[in-house]
């Protein structure tokens with residue numbers, strides 16, 4: 001039997017009664033040989049999806065799409081998004097449908113069809129192809145699937161940085177403990193506030209050895225707010241890779257979450273080989289959604305950890321062979337998810353596009369620049385984030401002489417109604433994240449409040 005051909009034919013076929021019978025309605029039914037039912041949004045939901053008077057070019061109107069409490073100035077988008085009205089409406093509508101009849105919508109192949117649309121929307125946004133995108137619940141899940149599953153030959157090493165976040169560092173540690181994969185760690189810059197493209201690229205290039213197969217980095221650091229010059233790193237890797245066999249080329253992998261939804265760039269133009277992000281931070285998408293993108297057929301290099309709930313997976317199980325089919329679908333972890341969130345992802349991209357990627361970028365970085373400039377004027381405040389938008393995005397971090405960071409966060413909230421955080425790193429900082437839900441006047445309020453903390 002030609003299983004590839006067979007699976008392909010089956011994937012296009014309508015639900016197959018024989019298979020349901022074969023599986024006795026047990027796991028076969030659970031894995032979902034079901035019909036996709038897409039109900040039209042209720043009139044109330046549709047009204048919320050396109051609220052009357054919403055003007056995507058008016059920042060007040062954009063802010064009004066969020067149910068963020070008016071008691072606070074919200075400078076912590078980098079943690080978890082509030083859903084704008086169209087995303088809330090899409091989620092609510094899907095939740096109502098699921099509540100009314102979970103099996104009909106949630107059976108595995110029903111999800112496959114809907115998730116296929118979601119993967120297509122993500123792919124279109126990042127400049128990739130649907131088959132290159134696997135859906136996850138978070139950046140953390142995407143990064144874990146990537147570093148847990150990457151197929152490496154004995155002796156091949158992973159190069160990472162001391163500036164990387166827990167998610168990357170801990171995954172590499174787990175990998176090393178499990179498989180003995182060598183992991184080498186370098187510092188990318190000495191002083192984040194004074195970092196340069198040449199410094200970062202030079203340090204990376206000098207650290208690469210013939211054994212380096214994976215370069216595991218984070219696009220925008222969530223401690224200092226440094227944005228790595230991804231394109232220049234990729235360009236510097238190109239001549240190195242040109243001299244290598246395909247199986248030895250350096251794979252450039254990025255945790256991209258703090259650039260995704262801010263930077264007005266097609267992710268495919270960054271030049272990386274893998275890109276992981278959630279959609280629930282700066283993209284203001286449904287909480288619990290994310291993706292892993294592997295350029296071309298790079299997802300083939302990642303061993304699947306969690307079986308997908310797809311036709312390819314199901315028939316591979318029944319017929320006892322490896323799944324054959326669309327890479328991104330096979331690499332998307334199965335199990336039933338919070339589908340009302342996952343299937344509502346396109347609404348977040350619609351919202352983002354309505355407001356405009358370029359305007360969102362300008363709005364975010366102009367406020368970040370204003371904040372950095374204002375904080376830098378205050379005696380005793382040390383901004384560690386680079387001033388240049390070429391090397392930073394929306395995160396702004398600082399230290400304040402003689403002020404405990406946790407106390408600063410509490411006072412900012414209690415006395416000034418400002419929501420900021422400390423960073424979850426050993427060398428922690430006070431961190432702010434202006435976004436499309438904040439205003440330049442609010443940035444000035446933050447500066448005034450910080451000046452009063454000492």
Ligand SMILES: Cc1ncc(COP(=O)(O)O)c(C=O)c1O
Pocket residue numbers: 078079138139140141165167218220221222255257258277278279290
């Ligand atoms: C650099 C970085 N990557 C990943 C995460 C985790 O993101 P997610 O919630 O999408 O897993 C964070 C913080 O939340 C982060 O700062």
